[in-house]
Amino acid sequence: MEFRTFGRTGMRLSILGFGCGAVGGLMVRGSAADQERAVARAIAVGVNYFDTAVLYGDGESEKNLGRVLQKLKPADVVVGTKVRLAPSDLGRIEDAITTSLEGSLSRLKFDRVDILHLHNPITGEGGGSALSVRQVLGEVVPAFERLRRQGKIRFLGLTALGDTAALHEVIGARVFDSAQVVYNMLNPSAADALPQNYPAQDYGRLFDATQAAGVGVVGIRVLAGGAHCRARPNVIRSRGRRRSRSDRP
Amino acid sequence: MSYDADIDRARRLMPLVEEGLAASLTEAATRFAISHPAMGTILVGMATPGQFEDALAAVEKGPLPQAALDRLSALRQAFSGEAR
Numbered sequence: 001m002e003f004r005t006f007g008r009t010g011m012r013l014s015i016l017g018f019g020c021g022a023v024g025g026l027m028v029r030g031s032a033a034d035q036e037r038a039v040a041r042a043i044a045v046g047v048n049y050f051d052t053a054v055l056y057g058d059g060e061s062e063k064n065l066g067r068v069l070q071k072l073k074p075a076d077v078v079v080g081t082k083v084r085l086a087p088s089d090l091g092r093i094e095d096a097i098t099t100s101l102e103g104s105l106s107r108l109k110f111d112r113v114d115i116l117h118l119h120n121p122i123t124g125e126g127g128g129s130a131l132s133v134r135q136v137l138g139e140v141v142p143a144f145e146r147l148r149r150q151g152k153i154r155f156l157g158l159t160a161l162g163d164t165a166a167l168h169e170v171i172g173a174r175v176f177d178s179a180q181v182v183y184n185m186l187n188p189s190a191a192d193a194l195p196q197n198y199p200a201q202d203y204g205r206l207f208d209a210t211q212a213a214g215v216g217v218v219g220i221r222v223l224a225g226g227a228h229c230r231a232r233p234n235v236i237r238s239r240g241r242r243r244s245r246s247d248r249p
Numbered sequence: 250m251s252y253d254a255d256i257d258r259a260r261r262l263m264p265l266v267e268e269g270l271a272a273s274l275t276e277a278a279t280r281f282a283i284s285h286p287a288m289g290t291i292l293v294g295m296a297t298p299g300q301f302e303d304a305l306a307a308v309e310k311g312p313l314p315q316a317a318l319d320r321l322s323a324l325r326q327a328f329s330g331e332a333r
Contacts, residue, residue, distance in 0.1 A: 017290035024294030207287035219291035222282035
């Protein structure tokens with residue numbers, strides 16, 4: 001297994017991480033035996049990053065990952081989870097983040113998670129499920145920092161969905177340690193300029209920004225462009241039916 | 250990008266496999282994602298333990314060779330101007 005330094009965190013993560021998400025769904029809907037076998041196998045071959053979220057199966061993914069890790073007791077695995085704020089949380093962002101993390105820690109049976117990622121998309125002005133740059137930098141980051149001071153999280157993360165300009169601004173602020181970035185054969189724009197009139201969101205070489213800021217990158221939606229997708233009807237369900245493009249988890 | 254359009258375009262990347270640059274599109278997708286040095290770790294959705302083995306086998310082959318990246322870039326040019 002290849003290991004790479006994860007931005008300024010200094011952590012060495014396996015290039016293959018273990019996604020506990022709703023896409024595929026092993027850690028949400030799989031049998032307990034399959035879940036345990038898969039996680040044990042991953043650890044045996046060197047995988048040391050496990051990624052979950054409250055949203056995956058409404059807590060089921062965290063519960064299942066917690067159960068399996070409690071049983072296997074691996075040394076030195078890195079676990080990331082996520083918090084997704086509802087529109088009704090926006091007047092009380094800090095409380096909502098703290099409550100969400102406490103729930104995650106309880107389901108995972110941990111005292112601390114390594115990375116807490118914001119799961120909402122980020123846009124210039126916010127609205128819908130998105131948060132504005134100002135809400136992220138002015139309210140989410142201070143709440144995350146407080147949790148870090150309390151020893152409940154080690155690193156701050158975000159999900160790089162939303163408006164490209166807003167994502168560049170937030171990453172350029174150099175307060176996040178991790179970003180989950182869309183990068184695949186059909187959309188390589190986090191790395192390279194797209195051809196003219198290309199049918200995908202242009203992430204404007206976001207990797208330049210993450211590298212400059214020392215932000216570690218978690219690659220998401222990497223199999224778009226892989227024939228694999230054809231056999232995975234779960235993908236459609238888990239994304240929801242054509243909500244707005246920026247609204248997908 | 251809509252899901253259906255993604256699938257249609259993925260099929261048009263099949264020359265990568267037909268020309269022997271990758272064993273399958275899934276393998277190509279996985280190896281593509283780790284080809285950039287900024288990438289720290291990749292997440293691959295799994296329904297079964299077998300899909301983890303597929304991802305592992307692909308990752309162990311390493312990043313795509315430059316010839317495959319160049320071919321992919323050329324194939325992508327054809328998508329310009331299409332609807333998302």
